[in-house]
Amino acid sequence: MAKLNVTICGLEFVNPVMPAAGPPVKDGAMCQAAAQGGAGGIVTKTISVEPADVPRPCMAEIKGGFLNTELWSELPKEQWLATEYQLAKDTDLPVIVGLGYTADQIAELAPLVRPYAAALELSTHYVGNDISPIINALKAAKAAVDIPVFMKMSPHPNIQEIAKAVEEAGADGLVMINSFGPCFGIDIETGLPLMGSSGGYGWLSGAAIKPLALRCIYDAARVVNIPIIGVGGVTNGRDVAEMFMAGASAVQVCTEAILKGPTVYGKIVKELNDFLDSHGYESVDEIKGLTIRKMAEQKMQRQLQVPVVDMKKCILCGRCEISCAYDAISKKNWLKIDGEKCFGCGLCISRCPKQALRMP
Numbered sequence: 001m002a003k004l005n006v007t008i009c010g011l012e013f014v015n016p017v018m019p020a021a022g023p024p025v026k027d028g029a030m031c032q033a034a035a036q037g038g039a040g041g042i043v044t045k046t047i048s049v050e051p052a053d054v055p056r057p058c059m060a061e062i063k064g065g066f067l068n069t070e071l072w073s074e075l076p077k078e079q080w081l082a083t084e085y086q087l088a089k090d091t092d093l094p095v096i097v098g099l100g101y102t103a104d105q106i107a108e109l110a111p112l113v114r115p116y117a118a119a120l121e122l123s124t125h126y127v128g129n130d131i132s133p134i135i136n137a138l139k140a141a142k143a144a145v146d147i148p149v150f151m152k153m154s155p156h157p158n159i160q161e162i163a164k165a166v167e168e169a170g171a172d173g174l175v176m177i178n179s180f181g182p183c184f185g186i187d188i189e190t191g192l193p194l195m196g197s198s199g200g201y202g203w204l205s206g207a208a209i210k211p212l213a214l215r216c217i218y219d220a221a222r223v224v225n226i227p228i229i230g231v232g233g234v235t236n237g238r239d240v241a242e243m244f245m246a247g248a249s250a251v252q253v254c255t256e257a258i259l260k261g262p263t264v265y266g267k268i269v270k271e272l273n274d275f276l277d278s279h280g281y282e283s284v285d286e287i288k289g290l291t292i293r294k295m296a297e298q299k300m301q302r303q304l305q306v307p308v309v310d311m312k313k314c315i316l317c318g319r320c321e322i323s324c325a326y327d328a329i330s331k332k333n334w335l336k337i338d339g340e341k342c343f344g345c346g347l348c349i350s351r352c353p354k355q356a357l358r359m360p
């Protein structure tokens with residue numbers, strides 16, 4: 001059993017998998033369900049000074065991902081303060097309270113939620129790509145409370161610049177990324193947009209955005225020293241490992257928890273442990289930033305390599321053979337890769353469902 005507990009800004013998490021702000025933590029009861037489902041910490045749905053008037057339909061599963069046009073919590077702050085936060089706190093897990101958006105709103109909300117919060121998470125979703133409103137919101141929170149303040153970043157194009165600026169302005173950690181957009185989906189039965197927002201736009205989340213999240217984490221982790229909580233497209237334990245390797249110190253899960261329910265956190269934790277055990281890692285911290293270290297070591301361009309097959313793992317499903325554009329793979333009752341024909345593109349490795357192929 002690998003060591004899975006992590007400490008971030010003094011907060012102790014029994015494992016590094018927690019819910020992300022969204023429907024899976026839309027009220028106190030859902031926070032309790034997340035804890036029972038195996039989450040290592042709690043993040044509450046973003047609230048603001050007024051409840052959100054959420055356009056509907058506001059969620060749709062699409063191929064490879066998910067669209068939403070939810071805003072912040074539709075529950076009034078008074079209800080969160082009277083009931084919901086206490087239920088979240090009763091889980092005895094660290095509770096990160098999500099707040100939005102402007103400096104004035106944060107200044108009003110932060111002291112109110114302080115009795116329930118181990119840390120704050122400020123969403124930058126509706127404040128644009130300019131740095132100053134983000135910094136102002138952060139400063140308002142830091143002035144109001146004495147607990148860690150995490151900045152939840154949208155996938156801003158200038159992520160390194162913003163990450164450095166928020167670190168310099170006193171952020172204790174980053175959470176990245178929020179959903180990506182605007183995007184658009186169409187219900188071809190009606191011809192209408194899938195989302196009921198006024199422009200029909202929605203924001204993309206789920207598996208489709210994992211590479212974007214990884215890129216943001218990897219870029220930010222190389223320029224800041226504060227911890228990063230990774231979010232975006234985590235569906236299993238191997239995804240968590242990727243986020244750690246890119247530089248994350250913990251992860252959050254939203255879409256997969258919407259689709260699979262609150263037991264998904266425990267499932268992901270188990271898969272993470274299985275991955276670490278099977279690869280001889282003793283703790284999840286051991287793989288943190290691994291890719292950054294490897295890339296720094298790798299001074300020269302990668303050598304051209306031909307994948308090798310582990311026939312103990314190969315199930316002869318033929319997925320690699322079908323998609324090999326170089327006709328380098330042949331399958332009978334074994335799998336053979338022709339080194340002369342192989343272009344070294346690597347596609348077969350990513351297509352193999354059993355991790356039977358790897359570069360030597």
Ligand SMILES: Cc1cc2nc3c(=O)[nH]c(=O)nc-3n(C[C@H](O)[C@H](O)[C@H](O)COP(=O)(O)O)c2cc1C
Nearest residue numbers: 020021022046068123177178205206232233254255
């Ligand atoms: C329906 C829905 C509602 C969301 N609401 C919030 C929110 O209130 N505050 C926030 O910061 N992020 C919100 N998010 C973004 C998620 O917290 C998360 O950053 C994003 O979905 C990427 O993670 P995922 O791929 O695991 O879903 C929401 C996402 C979805 C799908």
